[in-house]
Amino acid sequence: MPQHVYIESIGLLGPGLTGWQQAAEVLAGRVPYAHAPTELPPPAGLPPAERRRTGPTVRLALGVGQQAVAASDCEAAQLPTIFASSSSDGFNFHAICEALAEPEPLMSPTRFHNSVHNATAGYWSIAAGAMRTSNVLCAMDGSGSAGLLECVLQAAADAEPCLLIAYDTGYPEPLHSHRPIPDPFGVALLVTPRQSARSLARVGVALKQAPATVMPDAALEALRTSAPAARMLPLLAAIARGEATTVVLDYLDTLQLAAEVESLGGQADG
Numbered sequence: 001m002p003q004h005v006y007i008e009s010i011g012l013l014g015p016g017l018t019g020w021q022q023a024a025e026v027l028a029g030r031v032p033y034a035h036a037p038t039e040l041p042p043p044a045g046l047p048p049a050e051r052r053r054t055g056p057t058v059r060l061a062l063g064v065g066q067q068a069v070a071a072s073d074c075e076a077a078q079l080p081t082i083f084a085s086s087s088s089d090g091f092n093f094h095a096i097c098e099a100l101a102e103p104e105p106l107m108s109p110t111r112f113h114n115s116v117h118n119a120t121a122g123y124w125s126i127a128a129g130a131m132r133t134s135n136v137l138c139a140m141d142g143s144g145s146a147g148l149l150e151c152v153l154q155a156a157a158d159a160e161p162c163l164l165i166a167y168d169t170g171y172p173e174p175l176h177s178h179r180p181i182p183d184p185f186g187v188a189l190l191v192t193p194r195q196s197a198r199s200l201a202r203v204g205v206a207l208k209q210a211p212a213t214v215m216p217d218a219a220l221e222a223l224r225t226s227a228p229a230a231r232m233l234p235l236l237a238a239i240a241r242g243e244a245t246t247v248v249l250d251y252l253d254t255l256q257l258a259a260e261v262e263s264l265g266g267q268a269d270g
């Protein structure tokens with residue numbers, strides 16, 4: 001049986017998508033989708049020294065997470081978090097590989113610090129003043145679904161809200177040719193065990209062998225397959241359209257994640 005929870009708020013940044021309210025109009029088909037470079041906000045909440053050390057990955061993750069928290073009744077400092085990314089900071093990895101290829105390799109401490117997969121969680125804890133637990137997941141193209149599954153189960157088991165932040169940025173060449181992620185894409189879901197006046201949708205998840213749900217719009221379907229975090233677009237579209245349906249999200253090679261979604265019409269600020 002699917003485990004059910006509630007989505008109270010959503011943060012979203014991607015090519016042509018600048019936040020949940022604007023993106024919901026696009027995903028519902030009320031406004032045509034127009035591709036544009038992803039707009040990454042400055043890393044709000046970080047002290048100047050930490051702010052200088054951040055790259056696109058941290059700005060993306062903090063941006064969507066802060067959107068979701070701002071549209072909720074929760075305090076960021078009190079939220080357990082799940083971070084899910086297929087590769088974390090690809091540009092930083094590229095720079096490290098370049099440094100290691102030099103005749104006299106020199107490793108920047110900041111580069112090394114940012115190469116750790118949970119570095120983004122550390123920046124979030126500083127920005128939010130958060131002392132709660134963070135789980136950091138990676139599951140290749142199934143990373144977004146792995147994060148969603150973990151967040152739903154954690155919120156239900158612990159009977160408290162949990163924040164999912166799923167995000168992907170790309171690599172420069174030559175890694176880009178082997179792992180193409182053309183545009184940064186991030187989504188944050190604030191998941192609660194109980195319904196509130198702000199609840200956008202009731203969601204239940206279960207593992208299933210079935211084809212993944214595709215987006216009816218060709219440009220949005222191309223976006224869905226462009227980054228692991230974007231594989232959640234069918235779920236977001238169902239919420240935006242006010243539907244009660246089941247969508248299937250990419251997860252493992254032979255096993256997908258089925259999400260039962262019922263839109264509730266809650267209103268979020270921002």
